[in-house]
Amino acid sequence: MYVAVKGGEAAILATHDLLAEARRGDNAVPELSTDQIREQLGLAVARVMNEGSLYDPRLAALALKQAQGDAIEAAFLIRAWRTTLARFGSSLPLDTAQMAIRRRVSATYKDLPGGQVLGPTYDYTHRLLDFSLAADASEIPCRPPSSEPLAGSMPRVPDILGREGLMESEVPPADDGRPFDLTRDPVSFPAGRDVRLQSLARGDEGFLLGLAYSVQRGFGGNHPFAGEIRMGEVAVEIVPDELGFAIDIGDITVTECQMVNQFTGSADQPPQFTRGYGLVFGHAERKAMSMSIVDRALKGSELGEAARYPAQQEEFVLYHADNVEAAGFVEHLKLPHYVDFQGELELIRKLRRELEEQRAGRSSTPHVEKKEGAE
Amino acid sequence: MTGQIPSGDAMPTVNYAYLDEQTKRMIRRALLKAVAVPGYQVPFGSREMPLARGWGTGGIQVTASIIGPDDKLKVIDQGSDDTTNAVSIRRFFARVANVETTEATGEATIIQTRHRVPEHPLTAGQILVYQVPQPEPLRKLEPSELETRKMHAWAEYGLMHVRLYEDIARFGHVATTYSYPVLVNGRHVMSPSPIPKFDNPKMGQSPALQLFGAGREKRIYAIPPWTEVKSLDFEDRPFEVQRWDEPCALCGAADSYLDEVIIDDAGGHMFVCSDSHYCEERRKAGHAGAMLATSTGGKLAASNGGDR
Numbered sequence: 109m110y111v112a113v114k115g116g117e118a119a120i121l122a123t124h125d126l127l128a129e130a131r132r133g134d135n136a137v138p139e140l141s142t143d144q145i146r147e148q149l150g151l152a153v154a155r156v157m158n159e160g161s162l163y164d165p166r167l168a169a170l171a172l173k174q175a176q177g178d179a180i181e182a183a184f185l186i187r188a189w190r191t192t193l194a195r196f197g198s199s200l201p202l203d204t205a206q207m208a209i210r211r212r213v214s215a216t217y218k219d220l221p222g223g224q225v226l227g228p229t230y231d232y233t234h235r236l237l238d239f240s241l242a243a244d245a246s247e248i249p250c251r252p253p254s255s256e257p258l259a260g261s262m263p264r265v266p267d268i269l270g271r272e273g274l275m276e277s278e279v280p281p282a283d284d285g286r287p288f289d290l291t292r293d294p295v296s297f298p299a300g301r302d303v304r305l306q307s308l309a310r311g312d313e314g315f316l317l318g319l320a321y322s323v324q325r326g327f328g329g330n331h332p333f334a335g336e337i338r339m340g341e342v343a344v345e346i347v348p349d350e351l352g353f354a355i356d357i358g359d360i361t362v363t364e365c366q367m368v369n370q371f372t373g374s375a376d377q378p379p380q381f382t383r384g385y386g387l388v389f390g391h392a393e394r395k396a397m398s399m400s401i402v403d404r405a406l407k408g409s410e411l412g413e414a415a416r417y418p419a420q421q422e423e424f425v426l427y428h429a430d431n432v433e434a435a436g437f438v439e440h441l442k443l444p445h446y447v448d449f450q451g452e453l454e455l456i457r458k459l460r461r462e463l464e465e466q467r468a469g470r471s472s473t474p475h476v477e478k479k480e481g482a483e
Numbered sequence: 484m485t486g487q488i489p490s491g492d493a494m495p496t497v498n499y500a501y502l503d504e505q506t507k508r509m510i511r512r513a514l515l516k517a518v519a520v521p522g523y524q525v526p527f528g529s530r531e532m533p534l535a536r537g538w539g540t541g542g543i544q545v546t547a548s549i550i551g552p553d554d555k556l557k558v559i560d561q562g563s564d565d566t567t568n569a570v571s572i573r574r575f576f577a578r579v580a581n582v583e584t585t586e587a588t589g590e591a592t593i594i595q596t597r598h599r600v601p602e603h604p605l606t607a608g609q610i611l612v613y614q615v616p617q618p619e620p621l622r623k624l625e626p627s628e629l630e631t632r633k634m635h636a637w638a639e640y641g642l643m644h645v646r647l648y649e650d651i652a653r654f655g656h657v658a659t660t661y662s663y664p665v666l667v668n669g670r671h672v673m674s675p676s677p678i679p680k681f682d683n684p685k686m687g688q689s690p691a692l693q694l695f696g697a698g699r700e701k702r703i704y705a706i707p708p709w710t711e712v713k714s715l716d717f718e719d720r721p722f723e724v725q726r727w728d729e730p731c732a733l734c735g736a737a738d739s740y741l742d743e744v745i746i747d748d749a750g751g752h753m754f755v756c757s758d759s760h761y762c763e764e765r766r767k768a769g770h771a772g773a774m775l776a777t778s779t780g781g782k783l784a785a786s787n788g789g790d791r
């Protein structure tokens with residue numbers, strides 16, 4: 109009845125209580141602590157930090173708890189928090205060559221200076237459910253450190269190729285000022301590489317994975333080689349105006365992926381390899397790899413390649429990669445649309461009435477179809 | 484790398500009306516530009532808000548940038564003050580801007596709206612803030628932003644007229660009932676946001692200032708008071724608004740936009756004003772529609788107009 113049309117403030121407040129109840133689950137089961145989430149669901153925490161665009165494992169863990177483990181909802185919470193924070197400066201570019209490596213693999217060289225460092229990974233596990241994890245509390249003994257320390261120098265694979273001139277060089281432009289900040293300024297097209305990389309770094313992992321996959325399957329021309337994937341801790345440095353020199357403000361965990369792609373050369377450039385770049389917070393290899401493949405696909409316009417496929421089309425990728433925006437707009441269809449729907453009802457009844465009148469009268473009938481969705 | 488987590492369930496300590504003053508200043512600059520070039524979409528650094536994209540973040544940012552403690556805020560969705568999202572946004576501003584809220588159209592200094600223009604005529608000094616999902620009226624014709632910006636720059640609107648013509652050729656009518664495109668100040672084709680075309684005529688020569696915020700798409704545009712707003716049409720096919728065969732079942736209004744409400748399992752329906760405040764005022768003034776004459780109708784009206 110008509111009363112049902114009215115939302116009612118009390119009903120809305122009741123949903124908050126029901127949500128809190130659903131979030132807590134069975135009260136007989138001990139409550140999850142955010143420390144547990146941070147320590148034991150680290151990959152989920154990394155995803156929320158990436159898509160929420162904020163490096164803070166503690167807050168990401170809180171967001172995951174509040175969102176009942178929904179990564180997109182958690183990223184949304186982080187973004188809404190992040191938007192209120194003051195910007196006090198930009199860091200210097202991270203020097204990932206100086207990373208404290210925990211994992212580093214290359215698919216282009218069997219061996220290379222520094223060697224392959226396998227680190228913590230699911231890659232070589234068999235995906236069999238481990239029922240021992242379902243049993244209560246087990247303490248994992250710490251592996252004794254390797255008798256041989258890691259090499260002091262771990263050059264990045266594209267740098268090795270670059271020394272021979274085989275890899276496109278990526279030198280910052282002379283007037284390289286502050287990078288564009290897409291959370292502060294509206295993006296216009298064509299967008300710069302800084303905008304693209306920012307957008308991809310916060311983009312939805314699933315969306316980028318699908319796009320990267322499409323490139324590999326033929327909806328895009330690149331054949332990527334995983335030149336290198338490395339994960340570990342890097343120092344963040346800033347230069348405060350008051351000091352005029354760089355100070356280290358702490359370490360963050362990042363995953364970096366550099367894809368090596370063939371490029372046959374153009375009128376201006378000799379044949380050489382081109383690079384796709386991915387850099388993300390925490391341990392997030394799938395995301396870093398997807399990002400680097402899509403980055404390379406979007407570079408096509410600068411290399412004179414035709415943009416035939418979705419992954420190569422900048423507006424398509426950048427507008428649709430943001431899952432917080434996408435989720436908001438898709439889910440806004442839950443909001444009432446009865447005013448517009450009434451307009452559609454009225455129109456479709458009118459068109460049907462006219463069609464019937466025409467049928468009753470003369471023979472010829474226009475073909476009635478409907479278009480346009482809700483907004 | 485953040486500040487401390489606020490204790491309890493309190494809002495984090497945020498600035499008045501949520502946005503920081505720098506952001507408000509940036510948005511006000513965009514608003515001034517929008518007012519100076521009516522109907523032109525001004526890109527702005529849309530912030531991420533604690534409400535979802537597509538749920539009014541553009542309108543919320545505009546309102547947050549212009550609101551002050553002396554304002555009286557009305558928020559409507561589908562014409563009603565009591566729809567879920569209107570309640571949510573009103574609560575948001577009551578919380579972060581400590582502002583007085585109202586349901587009376589005539590009393591409000593700022594009215595934030597989704598999908599409707601109030602029936603009660605607006606007056607000078609009032610500001611109507613529209614929530615806009617898709618600011619680009621040409622988007623359905625041309626998906627690329629790079630292209631549509633050029634089309635606006637060159638006032639190249641032929642494609643839109645062709646679309647309207649094709650509708651008439653195929654259906655006998657322009658098959659657009661909401662988001663019906665308008666030409667503002669004789670220059671820019673503009674999306675009125677998904678208001679029903681019924682409301683389009685209220686936009687032109689309005690004494691009130693009309694501001695449009697599209698948060699997800701990061702655009703702001705405006706119609707200053709007393710600006711010409713023309714719904715696109717053809718000389719031999721003039722623009723028309725929706726009409727209903729019956730008046731509002733509760734207040735008897737024959738001049739308002741009506742929502743259809745299903746009242747039984749057999750699909751029986753009644754029509755009621757979409758603008759709930761307008762309907763209430765009319766009933767208070769003694770107008771009664773067909774449903775109020777019956778006993779069930781009386782009960783309905785009582786529960787509808789009950790305590791708030």
